[in-house]
């Protein structure tokens with residue numbers, strides 16, 4: 001069954017504790033937390049002090065998405081915080097292998113993220129080292145869904161099958177809506193990250209919205 005990962009970025013920034021409680025009540029599978037530095041993407045969001053507080057508050061697995069330049073600067077603190085998963089953009093570092101090694105030791109699941117224009121070939125040397133691959137279905141920092149990534153999701157799913165890799169989760173992030181959920185899962189996504197489709201008031205609040213996303217499959 002598809003896993004739903006509400007992105008806290010979509011919640012009211014003045015009511016994060018309430019949003020976390022809502023997402024728990026919604027029985028979401030993961031709590032997705034975007035760390036943005038104002039350089040890799042324009043926005044600044046969720047410094048590590050806040051990530052630590054979220055990790056201590058929630059019962060859900062915390063899924064950190066680093067959207068920062070030079071993620072190597074954050075590794076020691078992240079290992080200490082020990083979220084469930086930390087995913088790093090391949091475009092954000094010249095030292096991807098070292099960054100993935102730097103996340104070892106805290107029991108953290110390791111992920112890599114690819115922007116829409118980044119080809120799957122960059123995964124060749126790291127696929128065996130990671131626990132999840134996030135394919136951005138919008139450009140980072142935006143929500144404009146890019147349908148051509150559906151084909152990329154399908155090709156990654158086929159590659160995982162071909163290489164006999166069963167433990168790697170395939171995550172779709174960006175512009176995910178109930179209308180698109182079925183196509184994303186049919187293409188091969190295991191996890192759907194959603195900010196506005198969970199937190200925008202028009203969707204009726206996280207419990208209803210998570211249910212809608214799950215049922216859309």
Ligand SMILES: O=C(CO)[C@@H](O)[C@H](O)COP(=O)(O)O
Pocket residue numbers: 007009010034041065067138139140141142143144173174175176193194195196197
């Ligand atoms: O990481 C990102 C953007 O960089 C995503 O998590 C988006 O923030 C998702 O927002 P929606 O498109 O789901 O509203």
